[in-house]
Amino acid sequence: MDNICTRILASAWRGVWAVDWENRFIFFNKGMEDTSGLRSEDLIGKDLMLLLPDQKIMDEVHFRELFHKAKETLTQVHYSLLPIITTQGELKEQSGQLLPLLDEKGAYSGMIGTVEHTSTKKISAALGEHTLAENKLDAIYRNSPVVAFLWKPLTGWPVVFVSENISRFGYHAEEFTSGKLLYSDIVCPEDLSGLNSDVADFEQHGQIYFTKEYRIVTRSGKIRWVTERSMLARDEKGEPSYYQGIIIDITHLKEIDNALKESEKKYRLIFENSPLGIFNFDKDGTITYCNEKIIEILGIPKEKIIGFNMNSSLKDEEMKAAFREVLSLRMGHFEGKYVSQGNGKKVFIKVDYSPNISDDGTLLGGVGIVEDIGERKIAEDKLRKYADELSKANKELESLDRMKNELLSNVSHELKTPLTSIKGYGDLLMEGDLGEMNYKQLKALKTIIRNTERLRRLIDSLLYVSMAEAETITYEFRKIDINDLIDNAVTDMAMPIAEKNIEVLHQVQEDLTQIEGDAEKLTDMLTNVLDNAIKFTPSGGKISIFAKKGGENIQISIQDNGIGIAADLLPFLFQKFYQIDPSMRRKYGGTGLGLFICKKIVDAHKGKIWVESEQRKGTTVHILLPTLQGDI
Template identity: 50%
Template sequence: MSGINDIEGFHRKILNSIWIGVWAVDRNENITFFNKGMEYIFRTSGDRVLGTNVLQYIKEQSMRDQKHFCELFCRVKRTLKPAPYDSLSMITRNGSLTYQSGVLVPLIDDMGNYDGMVGTVEDITERKLIEKQTLDYLKTEKELENIYKSSPVIAFLWLAGDNRPVEYVSDNIHQFGYIPEDFTSGKMDYSDMIYPDDLGPLMFHIRKHEAEGNDYFSQQYRILTKKGNVRWVSERSLIVRDENDVPAYHQGIVVDITVQKRSHEALLEAEKKYRLIFENSPLGIFDFDKEGIVRHCNDSLIKILGLPKEEIIGFNLMTSLRDEKMKAAFESVLSKNSGYYEGEYRSTTVDKTTPIRACYSPNISEAGSIVGGIGIIEDITERKKAEEALKEYTQELARANEELKSLDRMKDEFLSNVSHELNTPIVSIKGYSTLVCDGTLGDINDKQKDALMVVLRNTQRLIHVVNSLLYISMIQTGSLECRFEDVSISDIIDNVTDDMMPLIRQKGLSLQKDIPADLPSVRGDREKLALLFTDLLDNAIKFNDPDGQIILEAEEERQEGKEEQGTIHIRITDTGIGIPEELIPKIFQRFYQVDSSAKRKYGGTGLGLYVSKSIVDEHKGRIWIESEKDAGTTVHVMLPEA
C-alpha cells in the first residue's frame, strides 16, 4: 500500500507543480481535485473549493459563458467523449476579465459507466489581449489607409530647383491621372504638370519666399491632368534648408480646389451681374442695417427722391420717417415680414410730389436674427396716369353702354310696336283672301284661285315671322306672359299641320303622323306651344329635299316602377340636309344659321330654334337635336304632363 500511496503522491506532486490548471470531480459533480494552477488562475485556495459542486462553482465565478460551459460539461458526461473549449470569458474575484481554454475528459469505470470528470484550464487572457490589440491596430491602420487614400490631399517632397524634381509623391496623385513612378522615376518633373502660364509666377513666388528667409509659402495655380484637363490646386509647403541655410527641398501638400475656384468665380460673376442690376435698375434700391440706417443706394433712388446721395446715406428710417403709413411698412421688417407702401412722396428740395410704391424686405442671418433689410422704391407716375386714363375710358364706355342699352330698348320697343302694327293688317289680308279663295265673295277661276293660294301661303309665313318677332320682343322687354292651362298636344299639332299643309304640298313632301289622340294633357300656353311646333315644322319643311318625308311622333314616357310625373315625348323627323355634329351645340343661339348661305338658299331669320328653346324652357321641358349631315334631322321635345 505504501508503494501505491507513493506513486499517487508523486502524481499529485507533478500535477500541483505545473501551471496549467487541473481539476477533477466525482460522479456527483463534486470537486475532488484542485491543483495549484487552478488556485492561481481562480485566485482562491483549493481547500475552499474541494467538495463544491462544479456547476454551482462556475455560476459563482460570474463566467460570462457559463451556459456554454454547462452545456459542454453535460454533453461530455452524456457522450463520454472528451471535448475542448476555447476563449471562455470569466470575471475574477477582483473584477478582472479573463479568458480560459481547456479540455473536459470523462472518467469511466470498469463497467464503462461515467465515474467523474477531469478538466484542464489555461489562462489565455494575455494572448487574447495581444490578439485584440493586434486586430485593433490592423483595423486602425486600415482605416487610416482608407482615409489617406480617399483624402484629396497629395503629399509631395520636391528638390529645390527650377523644375522642382520630385523625390516623393503620395499614391492619390492618381486623381490627376498620374502614378507616383511618373515623377519619382525621373520621367517627369513637377514643372511638367504645371499650366504653362502659371509656371513663371509660381517660381517667382517661391524664390521670393526663399530669398526673404520664410519657412513656409502657399500659392494657388493651375495644373494639367494626364488627359490635358485644367485643374486648380492650392499648395502649402515647408522650405527646408541645408547646413549652409540654402534651400534644399520643399515638403508640402497639394489640394484640388477646382470646385471651390469655379464656385468663387461664379460668385464673382453673380456679384458683378447683381451689381449691374443694382446700378442700372430703373427702380430705386437701397439697403439698411438693423438700426434702420441706410448704407447704400443706387442712382435711380437719388433721381426718384430728388436728394443728394450724402443725405440718403446715413438716413435713419426708424427715427426720421414722418409718413406714418410708410413707417409702418418699414417696421414690418423688424418683425421679419415684408412691408408695402403706396402713396405720394413730397421732395424736401424741390416743389415736387411723386407717386411712389415702396417695398421693404428683411435680411435675416443664418441664426434667424435681423441684420438689416432691402428697400425698393418705384416711381409710379406713369402708372397713375395710365390708371386715370383707364378710369376715364371706363367711364366713357359706361356712358356709351348706357346709350347702347337705351338704343337697344328703343329697338325692342320699336320691334314690338312694328310687330303689333304688322299683325293687324296681316290678319285682315289672310281673312279676306280666304273668303275670296273659298268663293264666299263670289266665283273665281282657277288662275285666280292659284294666285290667292300663293298669297295665303306667304301670308301664313309672314304671320309666323311676325309672331316670332313679337315673342322675342316680349322676352327682351320683360313683358312675356304665359297663360297656362291644360291643353292637348295632339290638338295643337293637328291645328299646326293643317295650317302648314299648303307649304308641305307645294314642296311635294309627304307627312306621316303617329300621335295618339288619348295622350295626357300638358300644362301649357296654347299660343306659345302652337308657335313652338310651327317653328319646328317650318324648319322640317324648309330644310327638306323635294319629295322628302316628315314624320311627327308623340308618346307618353314614365320611369318604370315610379309614380313620378310623366312626360310627353314629341319627335319631328325630316329627311333633309342635316346638320354637322360639331355645329349642333350652337343652333339654339339667336340669329344663328349653320351656313351663311342658308339665308339666300332657304330664307329665314335664324330665330326659329332660339324661340323654340325659349318656349320649351318656359314650360320646364327639354329640347335637343339629333342630326347627321345629308341624312336628316330629328328634333326631340319633352314636356311634363299636367
C-alpha cells in the first residue's frame, strides 16, 4: 500500500487490517491493536484463519462465511456488532466492512477489514442472549449490498475512498478518488438541494450520525433510491473533518412500498365507492371502520356505527347468530328484515361476515358486507304473484284443453256414425245391390264415396291427435306381415290412385321377416304417406313402394315423382299442423296432421321415419321398423 492510503486507512476507521490473497496479514493499524490487544509485529505474515481461535470470536462461523462471501463475490460485505473476546478477557462488540482487493485484471488479491464502531463490555451470563439478539437484528441487514464511502465535508463532497461495489451503479471507484466525479454528481438533481440543506443542518447541530433517503442517478441514467447512513468525524476544534458511511440500494423496497400504497389507494377507492355497505370489526366484534354506503342503507350516523359491538349489542338474534360464526373462524350469512336500533328504520338486507385470520390461526377481526335487497324483495314478490297467476291461468288452460279434447273426441265419434252409414249405402249402390245405375250416377257416387273416405281419414286424424294429447291411445301388438300392410294401404287409396291414373310399383323383398305391431295403426300410417304421395304427384305420375330387410330392421320406402320439398323445410315436416305453404292447402287440401301422426305411430313401434326430397324431382319417405326378436 502506498503511504497516502495507509495514512487514510490508519485514521479513517477505529481499526483497519489487511491480508493478501493467501490470507496473510500485511497491515494491522493501531486501532486494531487497541481493539484486539494484539500487536502488529506479532501478526504480519500470519494466516488470519489460523488466528481466529486465539481471538475468541464468538461468531466464528459467521465471520468465516462473511469473509468467504466477500472473497467469492468480490463485493463489500458489512458486519454489525461482531463480538470478540480479547486477550485481556474483555468483550468487544464491533461493526465494520470486509472490502475485497482486486489486481489489475480484476482478480482477488486480498482483503481489507475495517472496524467502524466498537464498545467494551464485561463478560456476563447474559452475554450469549444479548449477542444472539443483536445478531438476529442484524441478520436482515448484514448481507445487504452496500457501498462504503469516505468523503470530505466540502462543496460537492469530494470522495477519499469508495468501495469497489460502486460498480453496481455503473461507476468505478477511481473516478471518485481521482476527483473526476464528486459524490454530488450522482445525486438526483431534484434531491440535491434538499440533501445539501439537511447535511448543513446536521453539521450545524453537532450531531454524529446522519441518515437520509434520496435518489441517485446510475451511469446508464436510471434512478435508484438509496438510504445513507454516515458518521461525521470532527477535528479537535469540533469542525466537520470527514464523513464515513455507507449507502444501501433500497429501490426494490421503495417499489414495494409504492405498490402497497397504490394497492391501498385502489382498495380505499373500491371501499368508499362500493355499491355495498362495508365495515371492519376487531376480534371482539367492535366496528372499527365503515364506508358511506352502509350509512345510507341503515340510515344511522357514522359515529353511532363506529364503536358498535355486534357481539354484545345486536338485538336481532338471527343476525347475531350469523356474526358469531366469525368467532368460530367461519363465514356467517344473514338475510331478512332488519330493524335499525338507531332509528327504527326497517330494511331488507343481506349481510355476509368473513373472518380475518392470522398465520397462526387466531382471529384478528373480520369484515362485513351489507346489501340492500329491498328492491329485490319487491321484485321477488311481484314475480311470485305473477307465477301464481300464470299457474292459475295454466290450470284454466289445461281444463279448457281437456274440454276441447273431450269435445273433439265426442264430435269425432258422432261424425263417424253417419259416415259409416253413408259409406255402407254407397258401397251397396256401387255393387248394384239396390238396382242398376247409369254412368253419370256411378260417377257421382264415386265422388261421394271418395269424399266420404277422405272425411273419415280426417276425423280419424283429429281423433288420434285428441287421444294422443289425452294419452289414451292404446296399441294392440301382434305378428304381422309387411306385404299385408302395404296391400291394405294401396287398397284403401285405390280410388284416388285410379282417378289420377298413377302407376304404383311394388319392389318388396321376398320372405320378409314379420314384425310385431298394431296392424290398423301401421296401415293408417302407410295410408297417410301414400295419400301425401298421391296428392303431390301429377296425373299419370309414378309411385314406387320398396320394402327390404336391413340388419334387425325392415325398411319401407315410398317414392314419388311429384313437386318435391325444399331441403331447408324438411326438419319441420313432422310438426303438428305444419304445411309447407298456405297456398298448397288451397290447391291440394290437407290439415298438416298426416306426417305428425305417422311419426307418433312409428315412434310407438320404436322405429324411425325420415324424408328425402328434391324440388321438381320428387320425395321419398323412409320408415324403419324393428323385426321380431329371434327371427332369422
